[in-house]
Amino acid sequence: MALVWRLRRRTVLLLPLLGVALFPPEAGSSFSHSLRYFCTSVSEPGEGLPQFIAVGYLDNQVICRYDSNCRRSSAQAPWMEKADAQFWNTETEIMQFKEEEVREHLTTLMHHYNQSEGFHTLQVMYGCELRGDRSKGGYYQYAYDGRDFISLDKETLTWVAADVQSQILKRRWDANPLIADFTKAYLEETCIEWLKKNLDNGKETLLRSEPPVGKVTRRAVGGGNEVLICQAHGFYPKEIETTWRKGEEILEHETFRRNIAPNYDGTYHTWLSIEIDPKERDLYLCHMDHVSLPEPLVLAFKEPGDNIIFIVGATSGILATLMLVSGLVFFIQKRQTKLKKWPEICQYPGDSKIPRVSSVGSDCSTKPLHPEDDGYSSSESNQNSTKELLA
Structure with a gap:
């Protein structure tokens, strides 16, 4: 499946087209979840552009980041901080290995293309998917200087070359079947296991549902x-x-x-x-x-005018209600002025549990009883983007 790969001097953008394994055509009838990584190595790093950078996504949300400057994977979503130290140590080791691997491939490709200098890139995109019917998907793809280069055919366990130069790498990798076997095992087992673990950590965010x-x-x-x-x-x-x-x-x-x-x-x-x-x-x-x-x-x-009658009717009802409430308030206030004594509950200064009856206008220096005084408290309700990391 064709991909769009765009790279600028200061900014790296990886934009896969809809239709790759992460977005199956049957989507819509059930949940599907994906874990994927975008890695980029450049021949000439600069300010704001490390020599290698990798970003991990879970269901299109950035969850982790690694680059050649800090050389350590870090959480990019609040719920990813639930992962233990062993998880981040393993993630860091994998990315450090991936950094060296991709940089070596980039150097080799520049030699094959007779490009001893200049700005060149090698990008890797790989990931796995767990569909609603429990079936699994996965892919592993490379692009050189913004063009598809080579990818794994998971069914035949062979590498698919996109041009003449990539045929050299294809023959080398096909001659060592362990490379394809290891990659398939990672996509269908290790990647799926990490996908499930990360989903569990972020289930409040990722497993929610909001209606259209x-x-x-x-x-x-x-x-x-x-x-x-x-x-x-x-x-x-x-x-x-x-x-x-x-x-x-x-x-x-x-x-x-x-x-x-x-x-x-x-x-x-x-x-x-x-x-x-x-x-x-x-x-x-x-x-x-x-x-x-x-x-x-x-x-x-x-038509926009279809709701006018309803709006006018609702507005009239609200006005009528307000007039009725105002009349009742006026009546009650007038009634109260005729009463010389009106009971009020107050606290004794020395005993907050004993009510006292006083008269309106008397010097009641204590505050009226409230539910909080007896140990009650009112309850309050509490209420969490896609960060765009590479900009």
Whole structure:
């Protein structure tokens, strides 16, 4: 599967296209979780750009970081701090080995390409996935100077070369089958084990579910037609199934979709549109199915003015209620002025448990009894982005 690899002098960006193993086509019907790493080695490091840098992601959230300057893996998510010292020591050892390995490969490739100097890069992307049906996925890929270079075919345990120069490395690695065997074992066993462990540490964040908020809008297009746009935002996890329907018919071929994208708060948003004849507008419905919903959310387009009557009615009701409350308060205050004595509960200075009756206007120097005085306390409720690490 093709990847987009972009590298700048000061900033490293690794942007895989949707469709790789981490995002299976059946996503939406069940949970899937992934653990993946992006590693980059450069021939000419500079200020703000280490010679080697690696970032780990769990379900698209940054969880750890390593670079050649500090030479130690560190937590990048609060819940990753739950991991013990042995975990971080092992993670650091793996990344130190990976740093040396990738730098050696970069030097070798520069020699093969007759590039003794200049700015060159070698990038590695690998990871594993645990799908909702308990099946496993994984991949291991290299890119040189922003182009696909070589990758592992996990089924045949062979390496797939992307160009003539990568054939040299392919023949060398294929001649040593232990390299492919070890890589497959890591992706299907060790990586999955770490994925489960990290999920357990971050389950309050990663295993939560937040329902989508949806709405349908429209805009006119040429030929007298219009486009209906169905938007869903604020949902988590990422998997969601959205469709346009006309009656019972699912209009997949007529639908234009936008890729699911992250929000700043860790949730996601997406939209889908369809071009229709305005005369048939009422026949089209947008369906959203998400794990957080007890049943699919079904939306139709409504003119902005459809809610005016409701809003006016609600406003009138609120005003009437306020007038009634004001009248009652006035009545009670007027009634109280006619009473010369009104009981009030006070505390004795020496005994907070004994109530005392006094009169309004008397010198009651102690405060009225409150539930807190008897040992009671009121309860308070407490209430957690995708950090973009490489910028």
